[in-house]
Amino acid sequence: MTLNFPGGVKAYAKSACADKEILNISDCRAVCLELERTDDLRLLIPAGAKTARGTPLGISGGTPVYSPIAGEFKGILELDGREHLVVTSDGGDESVRVFEPERRRIEEMSYSDVLNAAKALAVIETRRGIALWKLMEKVKDNCRRVIVDCTETDPSGSAALRICLESPRAVVGGAKILMRALAAPKAVFAAESGKREVFELLSSQVGDGFPATFARIAEKYPCGDRALMQAIFIRDLKKGASAEDDGCLIVSAETSAALYECMAEGMPMLDKTVCVCGEVKDPSVLKVPLGTTVRDLIAFCGGMAETAVTVSNSLLNGKIINGSVNGTVSAVIAVTPQKKPRRGCVRCGKCAGVCPAGLLPYLVNERNNAELKEYCTRCGCCEYICPSGIPLAGMINAGREAET
Amino acid sequence: MSPAYRAPFVKSYGGVFSHAADLFIALIPALMWSVYIFGARVITICVISVAFTFLLDYPVRRWIVRAPRADLIDPFNAVYGILSAFMLPVSVPLWAPAVSALLTVFAKNLAYPGGRRIFNPYIFPAAVMNIVFGEMMSTFTRPLAYFNPFSFVLDEKLVAAYRVISPLQQSADGSVYENGVVPRFIGYASGHIGEVAVAATLLGAVWLFVRKRGDIKATFAFLAVIFALAYLFPSDDAETSYYAFSLLFTGAIALIAVFALNDGYSLPLTGTGRLICAIVCGVCVFLGRKFGGDTEWGYYAVLAVNALSPVLEKITRPRPFGSSGKARKK
Structure with missing residues (x-):
């Protein structure tokens, strides 16, 4: 059964890279890490210091910030009116491990184990750009559901689809870790109703005895926290309230997969999966270091139309993005803005x-x-x-x- | 990379013209049937009505309403022109559609700030002309009696020779229409140009609902209320279902149900508001026809709910998601 939610518009664009595998891109010239907060940033290394992939650069908001590439730390620079930590690449690929790879079974992990790991590995909830450990703290006493959001931010994007198809084990594993840590009785995997392969793959990974359900959400956009809550629980979030206040931890498929992979490898979350689509020569789903510039992304995809602008996440409510890819950017869409001649209201409703x-x-x-x-x-x-x-x-x- | 751009970066395809085109397409079956029943004079009346609606509307919008440039030529004028012509008998002199167009332009530009109209632009002229030109508007001729399409005023003797009483007039007199309800449903009856084509109008309604240009609930509620009331309270010794169907298939009921009750300009846009309007309109039509003297109660019922619509829209405004009850009072 397809679960509907009020409002939203039906898919207004088609995905051009649903069949393309995720490409790992590591040869960017520089990364610019946009910070959640800069007022409490404490740098751990001086500007000009050499970095490896995983070198801690500083701590902001209680969460460490790591260098996603090997190169030279240039310090704090202002780009587009916001402060960024800038690291230039030296072309190397050396990396440092910040955490011991987790070898225990999921059942043996406690809340504090997972919380500390998520904190140390700087796992970000990619839908909102908030550190995962902060969300975990909000729901630790009353978590009813862990909801893994496998929907796209825009119908032209396919980052979530590719993550689910290529790393179903990690997506399910991350959900299991969160469920165990938060003592949640059930997990819900939500995706657009048309993603049959995703449901089949995830259900094959879930296995017996794991209390999970699959929510086939109507293919409408935008589909945020509120839409998911309305579709799954037929319940409304009060104004200003979040899903966590209602006992539901909603994480993206990428966050869930990242938590699992980071804990398994002992490496922090340094990469971001971004779907670069729209009026680009070669639409692709790219896995790039956090902070990769949009110019580099477009260059990887062969350039874009001259009249196009780059928009983050959604054509309906996204913003023009010219700087770098932060934790919340799942799609970079090149689009020539459309205009409609303005007329009087025809009261069509x-x-x-x-x-x-x-x-x-x-x-x-x-x-x-x-x-x-x-x-x-x-x-x-x-x-x-x-x-x-x-x-x-x-x-x-x-x-x-x-x-x- | 102009920073002036902002979301949404894409726009939906459907525009105002496609909305008007859908309404126009929905009118085509009724128009074709009317031409078959009443002859080419129907086309002349419709063309005059549409032409005058466009001609009179332009200066009003340009110099009185001062509408934006893109809005000076309103594609809905074609729809309003035809619908106001549909409310005329075929025997009217050819100045009548021009007067009807003038009233249409008056009603369509008589609006509250925000675009909500006070009265429906094609029901208003029909109601006014029924009051002012009562005799002319109630002179009906029998089906398939074709008149000269270019004769400015028809010969009175000729009209008198073909004059018949419409089913609605018969009902108002308390007599039974002998030909049964099927001819009325198909449209083989006398009456106003477009009003007789009940089946064709309902065919057009299918197109509107497929294209999501109308609220099927309001249309259905209006028809159901009239049918139910007529069935429960039949006229004297009339057969109940016959009486109920007679009421449904006479006068402008079909046109009102399909077009007037789906006109967002003059009715609430909230689902509940629209439904209340349809029910009130249905009750008014029934009571008017049962107890009132005039036969065209459908027009007055629509104008009554038009007048009520600002209040209905206000009180049926939905509560925003995530709000408490108090928020609505703001």
Whole structure:
């Protein structure tokens, strides 16, 4: 049975690299690591020091930051108005192990073992860019479900699909580790209903005696935490609340696989799987060091159309990305922005039909539209679907910004 | 790499023109049937109505409403023109569709800020013309009696020779339409140009619902309410199901159910609001036909729910997901 959630738009693009294997790319010229916070950053090595793959550069927000490539640490540089740790490559491939490879069975691991490993190995929850150990701490006492999100951020992307197809053991293994650590009674693997191969592969890895279910989610976008909760549990998240507050730890398939692989190898999470697609010459799914620049990614894929811009994660609510790939970027999509001539509202009501928050975006011009500003999730569905080309999302955001 | 770009970077294909085109396509079966029943004069009336709607709407939008440049030519005018022509009898003089178009343009530009119209732009002219030109609007001729399409005013004697009483007028008089309900459903009956084509209108409705341009619940609720009330409270000694079907297949019921009750401009866009409108409209039509003197209660019922729609939309506004009950009061 396909589980539906309110709002969202049906797949508006096709994936061009669903059949392509993940390519490991390590020969980037430099990496620029964007930090979650820079105010409490404590550098562990000076600028100019040599680094290997896995060398600790500093600690930020209680989580270590490692060098994803071997080369020279250049220090903190400001790029696009944000501070980054920059490491230039020397072409070498030497690496240092920061953690003893885990040899114990999953059943023998405790909560603190997994928490410490996730912390030391700097495993990031890639959907939100938050350190996994912080999310684990939020649900440690009341975890009802571990939900592994195998959906894509955009229909043109296929990073999650390729991870599930190529590393099903790691995806399931990561979920098992989290379940064991958090004493969660059940795991849920959620993916778009069309990904039959993913469900078959994951269920073959799950094995008997492991309490897991598979949620076939409607192929609609964007599909975030709230959509998953609505589809799986038919329950709504209160405003400002997260899935963790409701006892559910939602992690991406990549996070789950990374936790398993990092613990098995004793190496921190240094790479990111990114689907580079859209108007590029050779759309591909690339596994690149964290902090790889978008320019390098596009170059690996043979360049892009002159009129195109690079967008992170989703064509509906993504942002233009010109800097580097951080932990949350699963897709870099080259697209020539489309425009529709603006006309008056025809009151077709389509914007209300696709709003995942149950709002009436066509009321944006009316005085009594406080709900719009308060509950809009900035998904961009209303503006996408509007036949009159009204910049609804922009107008709602402008109203919200004017108030603040 | 202009920073002026922002999400969403793609737009859906369907535009305003495709919306209007879907409505236009849905009207084609009824139009074709009307031409078959009433002759080429139907085409003349429709062309005049559409042409005048476009001609009168442009200056109003340009100099009075001051609409944006892209909105000066409204593709929906073609739909409104045909629908307002559908509410006229075939025997009207050729100035009547022009007057109807003028009223259509007035009603379509009479809107609240945000685009919500006060009255439906093709029901409003029909209602006004029924009040002002009562005799002309209730002069019906028998099916397959074709008149000169280019005669500005038809000869009175000629019209009188073919004049018949429409099924709706018969019902209002308390008599039974002898030809049964099947001819009425198919559209082999006298009446206004487009109103007789019940089956063809419902065929057009299928297209609208397939294209997701309408709310099938509202259409169904409106028809069901009329049928149920007529079945439960039949007129005197009339056979219940016959009376109920008679009410459904006469007058503008089909056009109202398919087009007027799916007009987002003049009705609430919330599902519940639309449903309430349909039910209220159905009850008004039934009560009007049963107890009222005038036969065209469908028009007035639609105008009544049009007037109610801002309030209905406000009170049926859905609660945002994740909000508490208090949030809605804001």
